[in-house]
Amino acid sequence: MARTLTFHIFRYNPQDADDAPHMDTFVLDETESMTLFIALNRIREEQDASLQFDFCCRAGVCGSCAMVVNGRPTLACHTKTADYPAEITLLPLPFFKLVGDLSVDTGTWFREMYQRVESWIHTDIEFDSNEQEARMENDVANAIYELDRCIECGCCVAACGTARMRQDFLGAVALNRIARFIVDPRDKRSDAEYFHIIGNDQGIFGCMGLLACEDVCPKELPLQDQLGYLRRKAALTAIGRKGPKNPQLP
Amino acid sequence: MLTFYTDLLCIGAGLAGERCAVEAAGAGFEVVCLSLVPARRSHSCCAQGGMQAALGNCAMGEGDCPDIHFQDTVKGSDWGADQEVAWLFAEAAPVEMRRLAHWGVPWNRVEPGVHTYYKGGKPFEKEELEENRGLIHARAFGGTAKWRTCYASDGTGHSVLYTMDNRAAQLGVQVHDRTEVISLIHDDGNCLGAVARSLRTGELVVYMARATLIASGGFGRIYRNSTNAVINDGGAHIAALDTGVVPLGNMEAVQFHPTGIVPTDILVTEGCRGDGGTLLDKDLHRFMPDYEPEKAELASRDVVSRRMTEHMRKGKGVPSPYGDHLWLDIRHLGEKHIRTKLREVDEICQYFLGIDPVKSLIPVRPTQHYSMGGIRTNKDGAAYGLSGLFSAGESACWDMHGFNRLGGNSLAETVVAGGIVGKKIVEFLKGSEVSFPTGIVREQVTKDRERIDALIKGEHGHENVYDVREAMFDVLEYAAGIYRNGDDLERGVGELQEIHERANRIGLKTNGLGANPELALALKMPGMVRLALCVTYGALMRTESRGSHTREDYPERNDRDWLSRTLATWKEGASLPNLTYEDASPVYTLPPGDRGYGGGKIIPRDAAKEDK
DSSP states (O other), X not given: OOOEEEEEEEEOOTTOXXXXXXXXXXXXXXXXXXXXXXXXXXXXXXXXXXOOOOOSSSSSSXXXXXXXXXXXXXXXXXXXXXXSOSEEEEEOOSSSEEEETTEEEHHHHHHHHHHHTTOSOOOOOOOOTTSOOOOOOHHHHHHHHXXXXXOOOSHHHHTOHHHHHOTTOOHHHHHHHHHHHHHOTTOOOOHHHHHHHHSSTTTTTTOOOXXXXXXXXXXXXXXXXXXXXXXHHHHHHHTTOOOOOOTTOO | OEEEEEEEEEEOOSHHHHHHHHHHHHTTOOEEEEOSSOGGGSXXXXXXXXXXXXXXXXXXXXTOOHHHHHHHHHHHTTTOSOHHHHHHHHHHHHHHHHHHHHHTOOOOBOOOEEEEEEETTEEEEEEEOGGGTTSBOOBOOTTOSSOOEEOSTTOHHHHHHHHHHHHHHHTTOEEEOSEEEEEEEEOSSBEEEEEEEETTTOOEEEEEEXXXXXXXXXXGGGSSSBSSOTTOSOHHHHHHHTTSSSOEEOTTOEEEEEEEETTTOOBOOTHHHHTTOEEEOTTOOBOHHHHOTTTGGGSOHHHHHHHHHHHIIIIISBOOTTOOBEEEEOGGGOHHHHHHTTHHHHHXXXXXXXXXXXXXXXXXXXXXXXXXXXXXXXXXXBBSSSBTEEEXXXXXXXXXXXXXXXXXXXXXXXXXXXXXXXXHHHHHHHTOOOOOOHHHHHHHHHHHHHHHHHHHHTTTOOBOHHHHHHXXXXXXXXXXXXXXXXXXXXXXXXXXXXXHHHHTTBOOSSOOOSSOHHHHHXXXXXXXXXXXXXXXXXXXXXXXXXXXXXXXTBOSEEHHHHOEEEEEEOOTTOSSOEEEEEESOSOOSSOSOOOSSSOOOEEOTXXXXXXX
């Protein structure tokens, strides 16, 4: 313990005409169980009150605080300084529009993404408040939940080689979202309808298979499994055969 | 000045805000939601445990019905709840859960057969019936007679919020995220919208709306140690209080959750205890049955938090660099259960504590968790004081929780109240027209702009905003925690009044340009101290113990003098809130009585008045 930590932090306030992108250095005494949430708040409160960064739940479930820590996109709230060397470099997530310093606009991109994949249950069944709920096997509910756990932190697209080259790439997060609806028996879209959305270079064929998305996913979602499954299913759907079962399902 | 016009303005895009938005959008109205963060990052996403609704599908929920749910809720509230509202809620909850299932929530479902479950660390067996296969399952929570809490693993809030936001997107609800409301626009008696600050550019934006809903969650971040997300700082409460005419109800009713982890105060769900987890002291002795033989760990949250504090005061806490704590033991539930049904808990332990809950005990202590108080509304969700202003969810004092809410009742309230209030807003929109006098809008914007300019230029002083906040934290900690007494409260009120003066002399150290975080806090700091004063002054005046409000110098629940709700308003320039009182409930379907746990003496309603 009792290390002195040196933080190199990217700084730029686009709303300040006199500012230009640069790195600032802050020095802090490490304390027990210190996370980047604790460290960044201390820097802001004790050293530079203009430092911009995003935290919300600070408990690893909301996805606000993704940033690049020593070269790797991750959630800052559950990053313990003890797991890092004494020099820590913090950069905002690439790919997303910069709001300022370590803060990026993920909200706009994700909203557009789920409009593109029509991220909702498509059904013509009307809800009837007098009826008992439609039944579902618990295994199926669990399989949906597994893919529903994505927190839209943006780490997967920030770490994605394809996303860096083409802004219209849907990314692992959107493919996972589609897989979630394919597993869900309540969604009545046909396979062809799903592949109309993702059966192209913006979707499953854009991926170069670098696997970084799954490596950096803080929720450890099976992103590459889902991509592989979607590709096989697309191929089999194209030749008129019934696609394989999602590996997520029992 | 960028100005938006809309039918309904929702301040907050969490579950309550979006549920209302969905109702209004479904009826063909235009809706804009404002949110500090992208909608899916709202604090609703943090709720792990589940939603209470009397579906009665599972074996341990057999025979459940809204009537029993109503009784549990009223007992949980220590008879502080509005019973009409508690009934509306209990009755609507099952339908709302089924609606969520229809919209896509992956609720856990009933699996027929014999299953093992744990209670108080011991295994028991139950059999789920074949005829209930695939219906929505439920788990146990504190203070309930039946297993009633519907859940999606322990990411219920996350799953329901994503489903709701999907639904909102489908219906074309607009969400303006990174936008913070700093004041309400109102004339004599009507709410006309709000002035907001963009957290992207720092610019002011005006929203004019025929109806305005505040659904901004709790204000727990006026406390230093809180399970709340960092955005729960009461900004919208402040905007309502600053109108001078909208009262906040029962602000002294602050809930402390038994199991915040030490040191970061991140919550681990009550589902841990519901699923059979136990609380242990430094000798690894399970102490809760000594205090609450009947309910043990599953008494209501106020009772468990109090008993834990009581036990630690006897020297039975585990010493740590962060103060004393107790242990939560879920090891006996087994690896499969912990890694699936308590997966978030597992992750929190691994990531933030570096321990494996399958093998290790979890360090916990009671931490500020929920605000029962908030913007006082009637049973339709309409705020007192201004027409066209509504509130729902934790930000509201709709008042089904009274002085203590039961676990699983708040997440359920967001969608149930959202549905009920949303319908009432639709009725309101169908029958109302408003005009927007430009003078009033200009006046409010000028006032807000002048406040910002004064902070940047340091016109009123150079107090450091973080120092002021620390001073407020200190006072709330000693004066308005789990145990309260007259001396500390009186001292606390005096000190907070001084801190309020200091808050009015804050000056920025930075240039305040763009989405400057120092400016954001400085703008609401005086208001946060006003909220703290509503809590502390309300607690000083309430000379009884009820639910989460525990006065050491007045240990009795006093139904004779205090079967009432506190209403706090704030006149511009005042140094204290103006407190008035109204009856806790217009009707008493369930007459005030003993909760069946928690002990404590009750002074009955009809007891002879004593000379004060």
